Amino acid sequence: MKEQSLNSHYFKKVYEANDDPWNFKSSEYETLKYQETLDALPKSRYKNALEIGCSIGILTKLLSGRCDQLLAIDISEKALDQAKEYCSDLGNVTFKQMNFPSEFPDEKFDLIMISEVAYYLSAADWEFAMENLYSNLSEKANVILVHWLPIVHDYPQTGDEVHDQFAKIFSNKMKNVFSTRAEKYRIDVWEKL
Secondary structure (H helix, E strand, C coil): CCCCCCCHHHHHHHHHHCCCCCCCCCCHHHHHHHHHHHHHCCCCCEEEEEEECCCCCHHHHHHHCCEEEEEEEECCHHHHHHHHHHCCCCCCEEEEECCCCCCCCCCCEEEEEEECCHHHCCHHHHHHHHHHHHHCEEEEEEEEEEEECCCCCCCCCCHHHHHHHHHHHHCCCEEEEEEEECCCEEEEEEEEC
16 A cells, blocks of 8 residues: 555556546446445435546536536546546536645535545545535535445555545534445445534
8 A cells, every 4th residue: 555645647647558447438336336326315416516536427427417517527637538528418517627635626515526536545635635625515515435445555545444534534524324335335425514
């Protein structure tokens, strides 16, 4: 396990090697996880949502049906180009290249989706990110965390470490409204008090 957050060079190499490095388009595992992720959302509709780490836009397109406005961000320009093309028929989605957590949108959201992203950050960077997340949540907003659980030696953290640190920091400011654990991933949904 690495101690520093993975940077843009890491993701540039990943997307240079493969346009769909995690098989988002064709994986049965991903399809089932996406469905469970959407099913976990406690509200049928969100006014202004943020998806952090949208990659090539597969989950973005699914999530857009539940949002009036959706801002999808990613560090990889190549991934964003694919996402824009894949979601080109959607008028309610905006894409922006941002280096999370050092860059963060300056607006309030009633949903922040963090799917398969936070374990790329060191524990210190994840703590910094959580402070930004919380300050950009509107009243009664939801944060959904979805992460792979097995250890990946390139990643600074595990999915469990990410979710457990979130719970520790926000136990008095947010309430967990949904939690499930599959064999290889975990989903937690939080609501701002």
